[in-house]
Structures are given as structure tokens and as C-alpha cells.
Amino acid sequence: xxxxxxxxxxxxxxxxxxxxxxxxxxxxxxxxxxxxxxxxxxxxxxxxxxxxxxxxxxxxxxxxxxxxxxxxxxxxxxxxxxxxxxxxxxxxxxxxxxxxxxxxxxxxxxxxxxxxxxxxxxxxxxxxxxxxxxxxxxxxxxxxxxxxxxxxxxxxxxxxxxxxxxxxxxxxxxxxxxxxxxxxxxxxxxxxxxxxxxxxxxxxxxxxxxxxxxxxxxxxxxxxxxxxxxxxxxxxxxxxxxxxxxxxxxxxxxxxxxxxxxxxxxxxxxxxxxxxxxxxxxxxxxxxxxxxxxxxxxxxxxxxxxxxxxxxxxxxxxxxxxxxxxxxxxxxxxxxxxxxxxxxxxxxxxxxxxxxxxxxxxxxxxxxxxxxxxxxxxxxxxxxxxxxxxxxxxx
Amino acid sequence: xxxxxxxxxxxxxxxxxxxxxxxxxxxxxxxxxxxxxxxxxxxxxxxxxxxxxxxxxxxxxxxxxxxxxxxxxxxxxxxxxxxxxxxxxxxxxxxxxxxxxxxxxxxxxxxxxxxxxxxxxxxxxxxxxxxxxxxxxxxxxxxxxxxxxxxxxxxxxxxxxxxxxxxxxxxxxxxxxxxxxxxxxxxxxxxxxxxxxxxxxxxxxxxxxx
Numbered sequence: 001x002x003x004x005x006x007x008x009x010x011x012x013x014x015x016x017x018x019x020x021x022x023x024x025x026x027x028x029x030x031x032x033x034x035x036x037x038x039x040x041x042x043x044x045x046x047x048x049x050x051x052x053x054x055x056x057x058x059x060x061x062x063x064x065x066x067x068x069x070x071x072x073x074x075x076x077x078x079x080x081x082x083x084x085x086x087x088x089x090x091x092x093x094x095x096x097x098x099x100x101x102x103x104x105x106x107x108x109x110x111x112x113x114x115x116x117x118x119x120x121x122x123x124x125x126x127x128x129x130x131x132x133x134x135x136x137x138x139x140x141x142x143x144x145x146x147x148x149x150x151x152x153x154x155x156x157x158x159x160x161x162x163x164x165x166x167x168x169x170x171x172x173x174x175x176x177x178x179x180x181x182x183x184x185x186x187x188x189x190x191x192x193x194x195x196x197x198x199x200x201x202x203x204x205x206x207x208x209x210x211x212x213x214x215x216x217x218x219x220x221x222x223x224x225x226x227x228x229x230x231x232x233x234x235x236x237x238x239x240x241x242x243x244x245x246x247x248x249x250x251x252x253x254x255x256x257x258x259x260x261x262x263x264x265x266x267x268x269x270x271x272x273x274x275x276x277x278x279x280x281x282x283x284x285x286x287x288x289x290x291x292x293x294x295x296x297x298x299x300x301x302x303x304x305x306x307x308x309x310x311x312x313x314x315x316x317x318x319x320x321x322x323x324x325x326x327x328x329x330x331x332x333x334x335x336x337x338x339x340x341x342x343x344x345x346x347x348x349x350x351x352x353x354x355x356x357x358x359x360x361x362x363x364x365x366x367x368x369x370x371x372x373x374x375x376x377x378x379x380x381x382x383x384x385x386x387x388x389x390x391x392x393x394x395x
Numbered sequence: 396x397x398x399x400x401x402x403x404x405x406x407x408x409x410x411x412x413x414x415x416x417x418x419x420x421x422x423x424x425x426x427x428x429x430x431x432x433x434x435x436x437x438x439x440x441x442x443x444x445x446x447x448x449x450x451x452x453x454x455x456x457x458x459x460x461x462x463x464x465x466x467x468x469x470x471x472x473x474x475x476x477x478x479x480x481x482x483x484x485x486x487x488x489x490x491x492x493x494x495x496x497x498x499x500x501x502x503x504x505x506x507x508x509x510x511x512x513x514x515x516x517x518x519x520x521x522x523x524x525x526x527x528x529x530x531x532x533x534x535x536x537x538x539x540x541x542x543x544x545x546x547x548x549x550x551x552x553x554x555x556x557x558x559x560x561x562x563x564x565x566x567x568x569x570x571x572x573x574x575x576x577x578x579x580x581x582x583x584x585x586x587x588x589x590x591x592x593x594x595x596x597x598x599x600x601x602x603x604x605x
Binding site for chain 2: 040041074076077078079122123124130148150152153154155156157158159161163165170171172173176177178180252253254288289
């Protein structure tokens with residue numbers, strides 16, 4: 001009985017320990033989530049503060065510079081105090097950068113401290129700004145104003161409430177305002193020293209987004225390399241260099257879908273020359289609209305038609321090209337010419353919608369059985385004989 | 396051959412908030428979706444919703460705008476979440492009821508006190524209610540009427556329905572509230588409910604507004 005009792009105790013202890021571990025994991029997960037949400041919320045909260053201060057610059061509450069105590073900045077329940085400190089600093093920073101608001105933030109430790117006032121009739125425990133009579137007895141200048149800011153998450157909306165209270169015994173609220181922004185609205189990231197209205201900032205953002213209109217002219221430098229054949233005897237084509245240009249068109253809002261039609265040429269003296277045309281459809285995958293601040297990743301698919309000629313283009317024939325044939329053809333100064341089509345898929349990383357770096361795999365259907373070319377990879381039965389890299393500059 | 400062509404479109408589905416290949420049902424519940432006209436969608440989401448053609452579209456278009464909730468479920472107590480997620484609406488309702496039912500008190504100075512289990516949430520309810528009263532054009536004060544320790548000791552032993560009436564009488568009798576002041580109390584009467592009640596105290600008289 002003693003042993004079984006110990007076993008039960010051990011089981012209970014292990015159960016308690018595992019329960020504790022689960023709780024710790026849950027707490028850690030909650031902390032991680034809170035941090036993630038705070039990161040998303042703080043830019044939107046900054047935006048609301050910017051909008052609040054902007055309105056003060058347009059319609060000052062006070063006619064002359066007035067000392068105001070920043071009495072409290074509270075943040076959404078559940079997000080902790082770190083974001084509160086960030087927000088408080090931002091309020092002070094933006095107000096300092098905009099003296100036309102007529103609000104001068106002043107330091108008042110007694111206002112925010114908890115004070116205990118004991119008199120014959122009662123004993124009152126409160127914060128200083130809740131009891132101006134006590135502040136007066138403490139020698140703090142009364143008649144100042146206190147600014148309260150509260151930010152709260154209400155469903156998909158972030159709501160900022162602000163009020164200014166006069167620190168007299170009646171504590172009248174002299175001004176209040178409520179601002180909201182949707183969770184899906186991108187932060188405007190206004191410059192503190194040059195505040196703009198939300199409409200102006202949004203217009204600037206859209207202008208920047210569409211600054212070059214729906215059509216751009218890309219100039220693209222391409223290198224296509226071809227896989228070695230699996231049989232040792234074949235000779236693969238040399239890497240082909242192409243210079244392409246044409247037009248790229250945004251077919252949806254914000255550049256989510258783009259199409260391009262390019263023409264290109266290739267010229268390496270005494271080796272090869274070529275002409276090509278290429279069409280491509282690209283889809284933005286990292287966002288819904290092009291970003292001005294982060295690189296954009298596009299996935300693309302397209303087709304090309306190439307016509308190449310010159311001594312070095314002989315490997316584009318289907319039959320195996322031997323070294324002997326190569327030497328004989330050079331002696332006879334033949335100028336072989338080949339035309340073929342290609343299908344390609346790849347990824348394009350665009351930076352600032354101006355410079356792009358891309359890579360693609362290309363399938364050459366007419367050369368699928370060529371003895372001079374192998375495959376880099378085979379996906380779902382589709383062999384990709386060519387690998388290309390590109391650098392694009394858009395004008 | 397088909398894969399390269401459909402791959403970009405498949406990637407587009409990653410933005411679709413509906414549950415499916417790329418999103419679980421639990422994750423989809425974080426979204427609040429609203430169907431609207433294409434014109435309204437263009438106004439709200441410029442750059443993301445294509446504008447209607449000058450001569451109109453060939454087919455009727457509508458837009459479903461889905462927005463993810465700021466705070467995921469589980470980060471806050473369920474009851475607090477229910478109260479806070481509609482705080483503006485609740486505060487406006489309380490303020491509207493107060494100003495509409497007692498238009499004779501428009502010249503009084505309004506005080507606001509909130510009775511809710513969590514002090515942090517209570518402060519937010521008070522803040523929102525004060526702003527809502529201010530937006531109604533009413534004079535509002537940050538002052539909160541106070542009671543002596545003896546009063547509090549007695550009131551906490553009474554039934555809630557009687558305690559609010561008695562507290563109102565004591566506020567006035569002790570001089571904590573004057574003739575020109577009106578106290579709007581926002582009360583959660585039961586910890587299981589998510590409804591906020593409102594009571595009005597003027598010159599020692601308590602009235603339930605909602």
C-alpha cells in the first residue's frame with residue numbers, strides 16, 4: 001500500500017509538473033502574441049497621435065502657449081506597458097516638434113504621483129491631478145491643464161480618445177476628441193516636423209505608388225545557360241547573353257498583375273547573334289499592392305521565341321554535335337541558323353519598382369530530345385533545359 | 396504545363412480570408428467582413444479595388460472587404476473583449492440616453508463614475524463616456540464624488556439595487572455633489588452579463604436610465 005501510495009503521489013506530481021509546463025507554454029505564447037500585436041498596433045497608434053497633433057496645429061485649443069501636463073497615456077487592455085511608454089514618447093516628440101499647437105508639455109511629478117490627504121472630515125488617496133486642492137497645498141502651480149490620452153482596440157478599429165482637463169477644484173474638461181483608424185489602413189508614417197492631413201498624406205502615398213503610371217520601360221540584361229547533356233559526347237550551347245527592352249504594363253491596381261512584351265538581341269562577335277521576342281505575366285505575391293518601402297516579389301510565367309545564328313549556335317540542333325563536326329563547320333564558314341520557342345517560370349525581386357533581380361527556368365519544347373542539351377530539373381514531367389538570370393532597370 | 400500558369404493565381408488565394416487550403420477556420424474567424432458596392436470599395440481601398448469604368452461595368456460588381464481584428468481572441472478576458480470591442484457604441488448609447496431622457500439637465504455639470512469588475516476597463520469606460528457626453532455638448536467634469544469610509548462600509552453590505560440609491564443620497568447629503576451637478580453612473584450589475592446599465596444621480600435622487 002505504501003508503494004502504491006508513493007506511485008500515486010509521483011503520478012500526481014508529474015501531472016502537476018506537466019500542467020505547469022503547459023501553463024508556462026501558454027503564457028509564453030500569449031506573450032509572443034501580445035508582442036506581435038503591439039508591433040502592429042503601435043504604428044497605427046502613432047498615426048492617430050500625428051493626426052491629433054495635426055488638428056491642434058490647424059485649430060489650436062489655446063490662444064497662447066499653455067503649460068499642459070501629460071497626465072496619462074493608456075494603451076489597449078492586454079498589451080502591457082511597453083507600447084504605452086513608446087506612445088508617450090511619441091506624443092512628447094510630436095508636440096515638441098510642433099510649437100504652433102500652443103501646448104507646452106511641462107513636468108509635474110506631484111500631478112502624477114499618488115497623494116494621501118488626511119483632514120478632519122476624511123482621508124483621500126488619489127493621484128495628484130484628481131485632487132487639485134492638495135496640489136495647491138503641495139506648492140504646485142494650479143490652474144494648469146492635464147492631457148489624458150487613451151488608445152483602445154475595438155474590433156477592427158483602433159480608437160484614440162483625448163481630453164484636456166483644467167486642474168482647478170471643479171476639474172472641468174475643456175476639450176475632448178475621439179479619432180479612429182481601421183486595422184487595415186496602412187500607417188501614413190508622417191514626418192513629425194512636417195505634419196500633413198491624412199488626406200494629403202494618403203494622396204502623396206498614392207502618387208508615389210503610381211508615380212510612373214501604368215506603363216514602364218524595362219531594360220533587361222539576361223544570361224541564359226544550358227544544361228550539359230547526360231551523355232558525355234554531346235556539346236551544350238554556350239551561355240547566351242541578351243539585352244532586352246520593351247514595355248511593362250500594370251494590368252491591375254497597384255501593380256498586383258503585370259504583363260510585359262520585350263524584344264531582345266544578342267551579339268558576340270565570331271560566336272553568335274540572335275533576336276528574340278518575349279511575353280510574360282507576373283503576379284505580386286508579397287503584398288496586394290507594390291510597396292515603396294519594401295522589396296516586392298513577383299512570380300512570373302512567360303513565353304519567348306528566339307532566332308539565333310553564328311558558329312556557336314550549332315548545338316541547338318537535335319542531333320549530337322561532335323567535336324569533328326564543329327571543326328569541319330568552322331572551316332567551311334557555315335552560318336547555321338535556328339529558331340525555337342521557350343516557356344519559362346521564375347521569380348523577380350523588385351526594389352523600389354526600379355531595379356529587379358530575377359531567375360527563371362526555361363523549357364525548350366522543340367529541343368526536348370536534343371542530344372546536346374540536358375535538363376537542370378524536371379518538375380511534373382516538364383524538363384527545364386535552360387536556367388536564366390536577369391537584372392532589370394525600369395524607366 | 397498548367398502549373399506555371401496557375402501558380403500565380405494560387406498564390407493570390409493566400410490573401411483570401413475564407414477558410415480553405417491556406418487558412419484554418421479559427422484563423423478566418425479573426426476577420427470581420429463587409430460586402431459593399433465597388434464604388435464604396437474604391438473610396439475605402441484606393442489602389443486595391445479597381446474603379447468602375449466611365450460607362451459602367453459590364454457585370455454588376457460588389458466588394459467584400461475583410462479586416463483582421465486588432466487583438467486576437469484569447470488575449471483578453473472574454474467579457475472585457477465583449478465590452479471593449481463595442482466601447483464607442485456603448486458609450487454613445489449611454490450618453491444619448493442621458494441627454495435625451497433628461498434634457499432639463501443640460502446646464503448641469505456631468506460627472507461620470509463606472510462600476511465594473513476590472514479597474515483598467517472601468518477607466519476606459521469612463522473615458523469613453525465622458526467624451527461621448529462632451530460630444531453631446533454637455534459640460535463634463537473629471538471629478539468623481541467621494542464617500543467616507545463609514546458610508547462605504549455600510550453600502551457594501553447592502554443589496555446592489557438599494558446601494559446605488561443610498562449612495563446617491565449620501566453623495567448629496569455629505570456635500571460631495573452639489574445642486575448643479577449630475578452623476579452618470581455606468582454599471583455592470585452582474586459579472587456574467589456584457590450589458591452596461593446607466594443610472595443618474597441628481598440632488599440625491601437615483602434613477603435608472605437603462
